[in-house]
Every structure is written in structure tokens, then in C-alpha cells.
Amino acid sequence: MTPDTLISITERNSRNAELMMRTAEQQLSELLGEQLALEQDITQRLSSIAALHLEQGDTQNVQAAFALKMRQQSQDLLHQQLREAEQGVAQALADKEKLQARADGLDQQARQSLEQNPDYARQAEQLDLAQAAHREHISGYEDLRQECALKRPTFDTNLVYIYLRGHAFGTDQYRRNRLNRWMDNWLATKVNYLANRKNELSLIALGERNEALQAERAALISTLSEIVDGQLAQARDQLGQASLQPELDAQQRVVDKAKRQANAVQEKLAAYSRNEDPHYLRARQLLTDQLKTRSIGELVDLASQTPDENDDLIVEQLQTPHLRLVAVLQQQAEAQDAINLHKSGYQRAKELERKVRNDAFTGRDVYFDLPTDFERLVAGYMAKDVTLGQVVDALSQGLKIVRRSQVAAGATRGYVSASISPFSYGAATVDNKSTNSTASFSSSGSTGGGNFRTTDSF
Secondary structure (H helix, E strand, C coil), X not given: CCHHXXXXXXXXXXXXXXXXXXXXXXXXXXXXXXXXXXXXXXHHHHCCCHHHCCCCHHHHHHHHHHHHHHHHHHHHHHHHHHHHHHHHHHHHHXXXXXXXXXXXXXXXXXXXXHHCCHXXXXXXXXXXXXXXXXXXXXHHHHHHHHHXXXXXXXXXXXXXXXXXXXXXXXXXXXXXXXXXXXXXXXXXXXXXXXXXXXXXXXXXXXXXXXXXXXXXXHHHHHHHHHHHHHHHHHHHHHHCCCCHHHHHHHHHHHHHHHHHHHHHHHHHHHHHHCCCCHHHHHXXXXXXXXXXXXXXXXXXXXXXXXXXXXXXXXXXXXXXXXXXXXXXXXXXXXXXXXXXXXXXXXXXXXXXXXXXXXXXXXXXXXXXXXXXXXXXXXXXXXXXXXXXXXXXXXXXXXXXXXXXXXXXXXXXXXXXXXXXXXXXXXXXXXXXXXXXXXXXXXXXXXXXXXXXXXXXXX
């Protein structure tokens, strides 16, 4: 399974999670609209009861009804636009997957044809072995580099040592008169200069050799990669894969454009879900002005207490819409819970998609041989039966490097450990698998084993 296939699966999973979230938001929006319509209907009926003193009832009811009608029409139009945009996204993604499948098929054909070439097979195997071997040595290189970086500054803490080193004491370049020589010899014994200088030079040599070995490893991978990648690129070109890349790039732009259009419509619809659209605000203000500080429930109770028998008939007719209003308010709470749940699922899906798009799991030299179906693994992750860490572990364990990356020369997973013998300097040895082989200094007279030391305190 290629990285592009993994990305397509997680991308589709994110889109499905987003659709579920948007569907829940649409349901809430519809419930909010129904609530407002029920309140307007109930208010209109109550306005005929004189004892309730609902001011400007007819005028405001007409205006509220018109606002609700415009709101519904606007929502219907946006939902139609969203359906068209979502269809555009789905079609663009499907076209992209078809193109990618063609490109992967041609890539596989190119590899299979090259496997029959003994020279290519030999060079590719060398690159595979180099990359695999280096993964065993990269930690040693980094540890030794860090160790040198920590210990080098320790040789710049003693002023006497720095003074003697500055005059090249103990070397052919040392030029001092007889009195200064006598004083410098005495100072050198106090700070054990010759032994500490030897340790410092060994540390410098260790660091330089460590970097040189690393450069050789990178150069080896770069050279092998250029040869292997050149042959592979030529084989791909002969099969026409190169001509597909512009199509893939163009199709990705189509996907991005379709997503932007869908997101723009969804953002407009989100205003309806948040009760921030102008039609809702207008209708709500009209009802608020008419009801003043009283709720629908309070008005229904007051209407039932009036002595007019006609009012009792109106109250009886209000029972059904009022009960429906109570139910709608309850359903709104449930819809909001569903939105929160699906929003969490969408964020979870996007987190997985971002992780799969990480550099560690992408590149032309990466292939995944997973022991389980990845779509089933994603489904388990979305159901919270599998953690993100477990998905990453499964991908890491199934990840294979397939002999084609020059990028490997600059990334941890791609380094190679060349067959070079350890470097010796005096009693010290450079070996990327060993640590604590370097020297530092200490001002304490009790230290030993190559650390900087002084015979007396100053």
C-alpha cells in the first residue's frame, strides 16, 4: 500500500466525518426554524385574546411569518448548493484516485521491469542494505555528537589552561623566554596541562571524525540513490508515467477548489445553525417585542385563566403546537449533543489524516505492508477501539523503504553506515555504537580517567 492510498483513505474518512457533523448541524438548524415557526403560530393565535395585551399582533405576525418564509427559502437554496458542491468534491476525489491508481500501476511495472536488470538489482540491493545499516548507527552518531557538544566547552573554563593553550605550550610553536618558560612549566604541572590538552585534542578529533563518517554515509546514499533513481525515472518515462504528474497536479487543484466551494457554503449554513442569520434574528426580535418578557408557556397559562369561552377554545387548539414546541426544544438539546459528538469525531479524523501526511509516512520511497486492512483499522480508530498511537505503531511496523530516495541522505530513516573501521587517536576510539569514550575536564583533583584535572586548587 502506497502513501497516496493511505492519504486517500484518511481523506475520505475525514470527509465522511465532516458530512455527519454537517448533517447534525442541518438537523439543529431545521429544529430551530421549526421552533420559531411554532412560536410565531402560537403567538398569532394568542394575539386574538384581548386580555393578554399582545401589541401590534397582526402586523408583527405578518412580518415574522415573512421572515421565516425567507429563512426557509434561503436555507433550501444553500442546501441545494451544498449538495452540488459535495458531489463535486466526491467526483474530484474519485478522479484523483483513478489517476493515482494509474500512476501506481505504471510505477509497479517500471520496478518489475528493472528487477530483471542485474545491474539495477545489485545497485538497488546495495542501497537497501545501506539504508537499513545506517538506521542502526544514526543514534550512535547523534549521541556522540551531543556528547562532544557538551564536553568541548568544559576545556574553556580554567583560565590557566586557556593561557597555556593560547601560547601553544608543549608544541613546536611555543616561543617564550627562559623566565616565562620556567613559570609556564610550573603552571602546567598545577593544571596537568599536557594530559588535559591531549584529552581535548582527542575530543576534537573524535567529533571531526564522527562528522566525516556521517558525511561519507550521506554521500554513499546520495550516489547510490542517483544511480537507482535515474534508472527508475527512465523506466517510468518509457511507460509514460511522467505525463501523468501534470494531470495529478491539475486534479489536486480541482479537488482543492471543490473543497473551498463546499466549505464556503457550509460556513453560510453554519450561521443558520448558530441562529445568526438575518432572517432568524428579525423573526426573533419581532416575537420578543410582541411577547415582551413573557414566555409562550406563561401566555398559554394566562390564556386558560380568562373568563371568555372563546379564549378557552383557542387554548385548547394551542395544546398540540405547544406540546410540539416542548418536544422540539428537547430535540434541540439532543441535536446539539450529536453535533458535539460528530465534531469530536471529525477532529479525530483530521488528526489521523494529518499524522498520515507526516513526512515519516510519505515519499516515493515508502511502502506499507500492513498485517491488517487499513480501512478496518481506521474504522476501529473512529470507534475509539484503537488509539492514534496504535495506528502509528502499525504504520511504523509495516513501513518499508523501497530503494528510491535521495531524500534518505538527509533523513534519519535513510542513512547508511559505511563499512569504515573505527578511528583511533591515542588511547581513544571512535565508534558510533559506543558512548562515554570522550574526555572532559574537571577542576577537582579527585577526577581521573582522562578528565581535565588540576593537582592543586587555585
